[in-house]
Amino acid sequence: MPNSFRSRLIIAFLLILTLMQLTTALFVLSATQRDFRQQQTQNLKIGSNVFVEMLSNRNKQLNQSLSLLSADFGFKRAVATGEQDTISSVLANHGRRINADAAILLSPQGTLLSSSLQGLTKANIDELFALTKNRSTTFEIFNYDHSSYQFVLQPVKAPTLIAWVGMGFAMDKNVADQAKTITGIDISFINQSADRVEIVSTLPTAQQQDVLAQMDQLDQTIDVVSDDVPLGYLSTTIALDNNSDNQLAVLHQSNIKWQQNYDALRNNMLLVFAITCLLAFMIAAWFAGGLTKPIYGLVNFARKVGQGENPPPIKGAPAELQVLANTLSIMRENIESRKNDLVYQSQHDNLTGLYNRVAAKQLLSQLLSKMHGNLVMIDIKNFRHLNNIIGFANADDLLVLFASRLESLSPTAQLISRLDGDSFLLLFQPGIDDQQLDNYLRLLTQPFAIQGSKITVNVRVGMVDLSRGYDSNDIDTLIRHAEIALNQARMESLSIATYQQGEDERYLRELMIIRDLPIALSQAQLHLVFQPKVDIQTNHCHGAETLIRWLHPELGFIPPDEFIRLAENSGNISIISEWVLNTTIKQLAKWQQQGISLTVAINLSAHDLTNPQLPLDIEQLLISNNLPITALSIEVTEGAVMKDAQTVIAVLQQFRNIGISIAIDDFGTGHSSLAYLKLLPVNEVKIDRSFIKDIHTDATDLMIVDTSIRLIKGLNLSVVAEGVESAEGIDILRKLNCDIIQGYVYSKPLKADDFIVWFQQFNQSNVPF
Numbered sequence: 001m002p003n004s005f006r007s008r009l010i011i012a013f014l015l016i017l018t019l020m021q022l023t024t025a026l027f028v029l030s031a032t033q034r035d036f037r038q039q040q041t042q043n044l045k046i047g048s049n050v051f052v053e054m055l056s057n058r059n060k061q062l063n064q065s066l067s068l069l070s071a072d073f074g075f076k077r078a079v080a081t082g083e084q085d086t087i088s089s090v091l092a093n094h095g096r097r098i099n100a101d102a103a104i105l106l107s108p109q110g111t112l113l114s115s116s117l118q119g120l121t122k123a124n125i126d127e128l129f130a131l132t133k134n135r136s137t138t139f140e141i142f143n144y145d146h147s148s149y150q151f152v153l154q155p156v157k158a159p160t161l162i163a164w165v166g167m168g169f170a171m172d173k174n175v176a177d178q179a180k181t182i183t184g185i186d187i188s189f190i191n192q193s194a195d196r197v198e199i200v201s202t203l204p205t206a207q208q209q210d211v212l213a214q215m216d217q218l219d220q221t222i223d224v225v226s227d228d229v230p231l232g233y234l235s236t237t238i239a240l241d242n243n244s245d246n247q248l249a250v251l252h253q254s255n256i257k258w259q260q261n262y263d264a265l266r267n268n269m270l271l272v273f274a275i276t277c278l279l280a281f282m283i284a285a286w287f288a289g290g291l292t293k294p295i296y297g298l299v300n301f302a303r304k305v306g307q308g309e310n311p312p313p314i315k316g317a318p319a320e321l322q323v324l325a326n327t328l329s330i331m332r333e334n335i336e337s338r339k340n341d342l343v344y345q346s347q348h349d350n351l352t353g354l355y356n357r358v359a360a361k362q363l364l365s366q367l368l369s370k371m372h373g374n375l376v377m378i379d380i381k382n383f384r385h386l387n388n389i390i391g392f393a394n395a396d397d398l399l400v401l402f403a404s405r406l407e408s409l410s411p412t413a414q415l416i417s418r419l420d421g422d423s424f425l426l427l428f429q430p431g432i433d434d435q436q437l438d439n440y441l442r443l444l445t446q447p448f449a450i451q452g453s454k455i456t457v458n459v460r461v462g463m464v465d466l467s468r469g470y471d472s473n474d475i476d477t478l479i480r481h482a483e484i485a486l487n488q489a490r491m492e493s494l495s496i497a498t499y500q501q502g503e504d505e506r507y508l509r510e511l512m513i514i515r516d517l518p519i520a521l522s523q524a525q526l527h528l529v530f531q532p533k534v535d536i537q538t539n540h541c542h543g544a545e546t547l548i549r550w551l552h553p554e555l556g557f558i559p560p561d562e563f564i565r566l567a568e569n570s571g572n573i574s575i576i577s578e579w580v581l582n583t584t585i586k587q588l589a590k591w592q593q594q595g596i597s598l599t600v601a602i603n604l605s606a607h608d609l610t611n612p613q614l615p616l617d618i619e620q621l622l623i624s625n626n627l628p629i630t631a632l633s634i635e636v637t638e639g640a641v642m643k644d645a646q647t648v649i650a651v652l653q654q655f656r657n658i659g660i661s662i663a664i665d666d667f668g669t670g671h672s673s674l675a676y677l678k679l680l681p682v683n684e685v686k687i688d689r690s691f692i693k694d695i696h697t698d699a700t701d702l703m704i705v706d707t708s709i710r711l712i713k714g715l716n717l718s719v720v721a722e723g724v725e726s727a728e729g730i731d732i733l734r735k736l737n738c739d740i741i742q743g744y745v746y747s748k749p750l751k752a753d754d755f756i757v758w759f760q761q762f763n764q765s766n767v768p769f
């Protein structure tokens with residue numbers, strides 16, 4: 001079945017038409033057939049009546065002729081006198097006059113007196129009398145010698161009955177032809193007896209035989225018509241004698257003419273049918289073409305809409321299709337607009353309307369064809385805190401104002417995007433110089449009016465110089481470099497940091513260190529070493545400073561400064577301090593059990609020093625390990641104290657109160673002043689190695705250390721010199737009245753077991769340096 005609408009329409013049209021035509025033809029042909037048959041039957045009936053009438057007329061003719069004969073005086077005398085010649089002559093003359101085929105004279109008793117029929121028997125004569133006596137039809141047929149005769153018998157009276165005279169016509173071919181001439185219908189006379197059947201007919205010989213062969217199909221009721229006896233004829237039968245069915249007249253109405261008419265009608269109808277079909281096909285094709293053209297137009301229209309095109313409106317289409325096309329157009333517009341919305345949303349930040357990270361990356365890859373300018377990442381400092389203070393909704397408003405200010409400031413950035421939270425990425429081409437950036441940031445951080453209040457924000461900036469060479473495949477690298485720079489600014493508390501070559505590797509290393517630190521603790525990659533602290537006045541070692549070491553499986557030895565700084569920045573320092581504290585105490589307890597008493601100093605970070613609970617926890621730990629409070633001392637850097645001096649001093653005071661000794665580490669390297677020392681509850685000050693290591697050669701260092709020792713001593717604090725590497729150094733420091741020395745000159749930091757061996761040997765030998 002073809003698929004196209006047009007073909008289906010044509011087929012449907014033709015099917016309907018064919019069905020209608022076939023139905024009509026069926027009705028017409030069957031009505032015609034019925035009508036023709038009725039006409040045939042009617043013809044047959046009329047023919048039968050005419051035929052019967054014809055026989056009746058002939059009967060009358062016979063009667064009249066016999067009446068004249070029996071009234072004829074000469075004839076009566078001849079009969080009465082028995083004049084045989086006269087009788088024969090009169091009978092012959094009379095018979096000839098009416099063309100009778102048979103003439104007989106019988107005595108009143110039935111004896112044959114004269115006859116034109118040879119061999120007439122007594123039985124024949126009895127049959128004739130019987131016919132005459134039982135006369136009931138308008139004619140009587142006498143069967144003689146396998147032939148039928150229409151026969152009439154009348155009495156001859158003078159005045160009494162003197163004889164019977166009879167005459168008859170043979171039912172022969174002439175009669176049949178006559179009847180056919182009058183009725184136009186073929187006729188057959190059939191005479192059947194026990195031994196033979198005779199037929200006289202107007203039909204051709206072949207059909208005559210067919211009739212005889214089909215005798216059993218003939219119904220002898222006059223009104224009943226038999227079909228196809230013989231083939232191509234309707235036949236009706238008239239029984240000629242009353243008593244038997246031996247003599248029949250069968251009328252045959254040929255239906256050839258009717259069949260020809262019928263065939264002609266059928267053929268004409270077929271012709272009309274064919275022509276109508278052809279015409280119908282042409283009309284259907286034309287009509288379907290007209291009907292489907294706008295539909296195909298619509299299909300094309302829909303296809304183009306489906307391909308995302310905007311096709312022109314369909315012209316000349318019916319209103320319904322026009323509505324459909326318009327609906328499709330509207331649908332396309334809606335889809336387009338929704339797609340645009342989606343594209344916009346996928347590229348823009350919902351809150352500020354700036355480009356988002358995805359769009360920023362795409363745009364950067366396009367804009368980076370010009371290899372110059374600066375990529376600037378701006379982050380609002382402590383935005384989390386600000387969120388908490390002014391509330392999320394107000395912080396949102398602030399971000400919106402911040403974003404629109406970014407767009408309004410000069411120099412105008414080619415790309416302004418919000419990467420996430422409080423982080424923005426800007427591309428300046430052809431670059432922004434330091435002064436312009438300072439100015440830009442100054443204007444950017446002007447107070448924002450939020451709910452009637454003025455909110456000031458501080459920002460930090462990570463910057464990348466694009467002239468270093470990035471291409472469109474390096475966008476992720478480029479953004480990471482900006483993040484590294486920003487992170488550096490965050491770590492180093494700078495406002496602006498610019499990415500330097502190589503920082504990427506450092507950044508990755510640092511990320512790895514930060515990531516691996518917690519694992520390192522649980523997998524025992526960290527261990528403690530102990531560096532002796534020797535009292536140079538007594539030449540005795542009372543204790544050591546414990547230092548942490550990390551042997552990373554991939555990076556190897558990681559300097560403690562590096563990972564401690566990273567742990568501090570990443571907020572992991574407390575887990576290191578906790579580990580150091582626990583491990584040291586465990587080691588001290590072990591030594592204690594071995595009868596070795598000494599004081600080990602641990603380093604605490606700025607973060608640890610803001611925990612007011614720490615001194616009590618440490619005290620508790622010492623007690624629970626049966627260690628004296630003097631077993632542990634703490635070292636803190638100037639920097640750690642300065643970060644939050646008030647809180648730290650309070651915590652230090654607690655340490656002091658419970659009897660834990662406190663040392664200020666790396667003295668001289670920070671920006672603290674001696675004035676602070678006075679306020680700090682410390683016992684000891686450690687002069688940084690940078691002043692000590694060259695003390696025997698560098699007069700300035702000597703002078704600084706001398707002055708420092710004097711001042712520290714003036715505050716009643718012990719002095720520790722770090723990084724002493726030579727015996728001269730010891731001598732000088734001893735002369736300068738330094739109390740304790742820590743350095744390679746005695747020992748580098750040692751693992752616990754090595755340290756304790758060194759410790760015992762040193763104190764036993766007690767050899768002065």
Ligand SMILES: Nc1nc2c(ncn2[C@@H]2O[C@H](COP(=O)(O)OP(=O)(O)OP(=O)(O)O)[C@@H](O)[C@H]2O)c(=O)[nH]1
Binds near residue numbers: 382384391392393
């Ligand atoms: N109001 C608001 N806050 C957001 C939005 N997106 C992220 N934030 C918040 O922004 C803060 C960003 O935190 P951080 O990246 O630690 O930023 P910070 O507090 O400025 O920290 P530093 O950058 O180190 O100074 C988090 O508290 C987020 O919940 C936002 O759309 N609206």
